[in-house]
Amino acid sequence: MGPEVDSVTPTKGLMLKRYGYPRSGKAFERGVKVLRDTGRTLKYPVCAGAAANLGDQPMPLQPTRRQFLKLAGGSALGVVAGRALAAAPEPKRRPNVLFILADDLGWRDTSFTGSTFYETPNVERLAKRAMFFPNAYSASPFCSPTRASILTGLNPARIGITTPACHLPNEVLQASVREHAPAYAKRLECETATRLKLEYFTLTEALKSAGYATGHFGKWHLGPEPYDPLHQGFDVDVPHWPGPGPAGSYVAPWRFPNFKERTPGEHIEDRMGDEAVAFLEAHRDQPFFLNYWQFSVHAPFNAKTALIEKYRPKVDPNNPQKSPTYAAMVQSLDDNVGKMLAALDRLGLTDNTLIVFFSDNGGNMYNEIDGTTPTSNAPLRGGKGTLYEGGIRVPCFVVWPGVTKPGAVNESLVESTDFYPTLLEVLGIAPQAGQQFDGVSMVPALRGGLLDREVYCYFPHTVKVPDWIPPSVCVRKGDWKLFRVFCDGEHQEHRYELYNLKDDLSETTNLAERQPDRVKELDALLERFLTDTKAVVPKPNPNYRPGALQSVGGWRAGGNGHAALSLTDGLLHVVTTGNDPQFTTEETLDFPPGKYSFEVRMKTSAKGDGQFFFAGPSKQVVPGTYVLLKIKHDGEWRQYQVEKEAKEPVGLVRFDPCAGEGELDIEWMRLKKENGEVVKEWKFGR
Numbered sequence: 001m002g003p004e005v006d007s008v009t010p011t012k013g014l015m016l017k018r019y020g021y022p023r024s025g026k027a028f029e030r031g032v033k034v035l036r037d038t039g040r041t042l043k044y045p046v047c048a049g050a051a052a053n054l055g056d057q058p059m060p061l062q063p064t065r066r067q068f069l070k071l072a073g074g075s076a077l078g079v080v081a082g083r084a085l086a087a088a089p090e091p092k093r094r095p096n097v098l099f100i101l102a103d104d105l106g107w108r109d110t111s112f113t114g115s116t117f118y119e120t121p122n123v124e125r126l127a128k129r130a131m132f133f134p135n136a137y138s139a140s141p142f143c144s145p146t147r148a149s150i151l152t153g154l155n156p157a158r159i160g161i162t163t164p165a166c167h168l169p170n171e172v173l174q175a176s177v178r179e180h181a182p183a184y185a186k187r188l189e190c191e192t193a194t195r196l197k198l199e200y201f202t203l204t205e206a207l208k209s210a211g212y213a214t215g216h217f218g219k220w221h222l223g224p225e226p227y228d229p230l231h232q233g234f235d236v237d238v239p240h241w242p243g244p245g246p247a248g249s250y251v252a253p254w255r256f257p258n259f260k261e262r263t264p265g266e267h268i269e270d271r272m273g274d275e276a277v278a279f280l281e282a283h284r285d286q287p288f289f290l291n292y293w294q295f296s297v298h299a300p301f302n303a304k305t306a307l308i309e310k311y312r313p314k315v316d317p318n319n320p321q322k323s324p325t326y327a328a329m330v331q332s333l334d335d336n337v338g339k340m341l342a343a344l345d346r347l348g349l350t351d352n353t354l355i356v357f358f359s360d361n362g363g364n365m366y367n368e369i370d371g372t373t374p375t376s377n378a379p380l381r382g383g384k385g386t387l388y389e390g391g392i393r394v395p396c397f398v399v400w401p402g403v404t405k406p407g408a409v410n411e412s413l414v415e416s417t418d419f420y421p422t423l424l425e426v427l428g429i430a431p432q433a434g435q436q437f438d439g440v441s442m443v444p445a446l447r448g449g450l451l452d453r454e455v456y457c458y459f460p461h462t463v464k465v466p467d468w469i470p471p472s473v474c475v476r477k478g479d480w481k482l483f484r485v486f487c488d489g490e491h492q493e494h495r496y497e498l499y500n501l502k503d504d505l506s507e508t509t510n511l512a513e514r515q516p517d518r519v520k521e522l523d524a525l526l527e528r529f530l531t532d533t534k535a536v537v538p539k540p541n542p543n544y545r546p547g548a549l550q551s552v553g554g555w556r557a558g559g560n561g562h563a564a565l566s567l568t569d570g571l572l573h574v575v576t577t578g579n580d581p582q583f584t585t586e587e588t589l590d591f592p593p594g595k596y597s598f599e600v601r602m603k604t605s606a607k608g609d610g611q612f613f614f615a616g617p618s619k620q621v622v623p624g625t626y627v628l629l630k631i632k633h634d635g636e637w638r639q640y641q642v643e644k645e646a647k648e649p650v651g652l653v654r655f656d657p658c659a660g661e662g663e664l665d666i667e668w669m670r671l672k673k674e675n676g677e678v679v680k681e682w683k684f685g686r
Contacts, residue, residue: 054558096353103298106363118330122338131404136396151202153420153437157458157535160193175536183564187487187538190460195223204233206288215279218293245298273336277343296333301369303328359394366465381507382467412451415479422586474508482522486538558582572666584654591650595674599637602666608659615652
């Protein structure tokens with residue numbers, strides 16, 4: 001009985017289309033028929049645009065469109081098969097690589113690393129085979145920078161991707177420093193790059209050039225086409241999605257444009273696991289690099305109903321990890337780790353497959369689900385979005401069959417930049433001429449030694465999360481960790497925090513003032529790191545005014561730096577330093593659609609007309625949707641009123657009081673319904 005030919009699924013059609021092959025039609029159907037009639041196997045790689053297994057031998061990994069169409073007509077079948085069969089086998093097969101990257105999985109989010117609420121038997125199963133690194137760090141407290149560091153071996157400071165903004169439509173290839181900042185801000189912060197540039201020779205391309213079949217499954221978040229996995233060295237990319245998480249939901253129906261569920265209520269992680277296993281099966285007879293970057297456990301926070309109900313009775317109010325939804329999400333992650341291990345065992349690949357399990361940053365402590373935070377990283381301080389340990393220390397397991405001691409623990413400092421040089425050394429692949437890495441090879445540690453090095457994390461942005469620290473860079477050397485907080489001192493000088501992690505894992509006692517010599521020593525390392533990586537760093541804000549405030553009386557200055565707010569003699573005092581001063585309501589409003597009037601009493605010596613905006617529940621102001629206020633900038637107290645209709649519920653109000661430099665004083669503002677009812681009033685009083 002000949003090999004079975006798979007049916008053409010939506011996934012297969014999508015990937016054929018991505019490679020320029022016909023998704024349907026006579027040419028495609030002829031190709032399927034020829035393969036079926038000749039007893040050949042049309043396996044997953046062709047369906048994902050990579051290769052067709054002809055008998056026991058694979059075609060080249062990326063057949064051209066011409067090759068495919070000729071195959072569909074039947075004329076080239078024997079020629080291609082003959083060439084494949086005639087190819088000389090490699091004298092020694094290199095190990096396979098399975099890289100499992102969890103998303104937002106905290107250091108204590110597995111039962112192996114200390115959770116008493118989450119159940120992760122398959123991570124424990126992996127740990128028994130692996131070497132565990134308890135001092136492993138992501139290069140960033142957010143996902144995209146860490147992902148870029150894995151694929152390049154370079155620190156985000158050098159790459160320029162320093163926030164998870166790679167799904168946004170604006171294509172930015174170089175980091176920069178903002179030209180303006182509000183007067184209350186001590187520094188000019190950085191703007192991130194939003195795409196992983198194609199000029200980098202990625203880990204995937206290095207392995208592909210050495211003959212590896214390469215497949216990416218799950219989250220990417222390093223840019224849409226042409227910065228997607230198929231342009232960064234991968235033969236296969238499923239579900240070919242550039243977003244920051246699963247499209248809409250973990251549980252189907254999903255909102256992926258060209259990737260549909262097989263059954264109602266299918267879980268995306270279960271599907272990714274199945275797709276990854278299909279890739280394993282198709283490439284069992286050749287070296288492969290399987291990049292399984294799980295969507296789990298990133299937002300949105302939903303899971304299988306049965307699993308959520310399983311964890312509800314386990315909730316202990318005294319346990320900081322107590323979200324049954326998040327626990328269910330962790331279990332789905334773990335289930336599919338087990339699926340991968342089982343597939344390797346079943347296919348006889350375990351003894352020749354190197355496995356990495358890692359997380360892209362610490363656990364999420366700033367969202368809310370089930371009336372609590374998604375998880376807790378205690379005793380580590382903070383979580384995702386901060387450079388404290390909870391944001392960057394992550395679980396890390398490595399299996400190198402025959403080399404790593406099963407169940408071993410290695411205290412070396414390791415980070416996400418290390419995997420690229422490590423895998424090259426393990427696999428015996430030379431880097432490109434002149435190629436350098438910010439990471440180091442972990443091979444000495446994998447052989448049982450201890451690495452003597454430092455690790456660095458860089459995050460030059462403001463993100464208000466629990467245990468937030470202003471834009472910073474940090475270094476850990478031995479037990480010591482130093483933060484340089486950019487321009488955060490009283491006179492915009494750098495500020496420092498120093499912790500001894502051996503005695504103070506929770507980073508509660510800042511020893512910087514007590515140990516100035518150690519601060520100086522470690523700060524010299526930070527300076528060398530920033531210089532070496534050519535990092536774009538925050539600068540002192542020349543417009544900084546001590547005493548200026550970001551928000552006053554329920555209003556917040558806009559982020560473009562053209563307006564500064566303060567409370568002076570019971571009035572909202574506004575100083576404008578540019579041509580687009582703006583401020584918005586600080587709290588989220590919740591008013592129904594309808595006609596409203598906005599009233600304000602103020603005096604001004606600035607210039608230009610004012611503008612008034614509504615924003616919907618998303619709080620995103622649409623440019624050009626304003627109504628004008630004709631303002632007299634004569635220094636006299638005047639009352640102004642403007643009417644505007646809200647087409648959707650009101651989530652935010654924005655007021656641009658002028659269009660040029662100057663000063664204003666505002667006594668009060670009001671928002672009224674069409675019938676005159678005051679729905680919101682902001683009184684500053686004289």
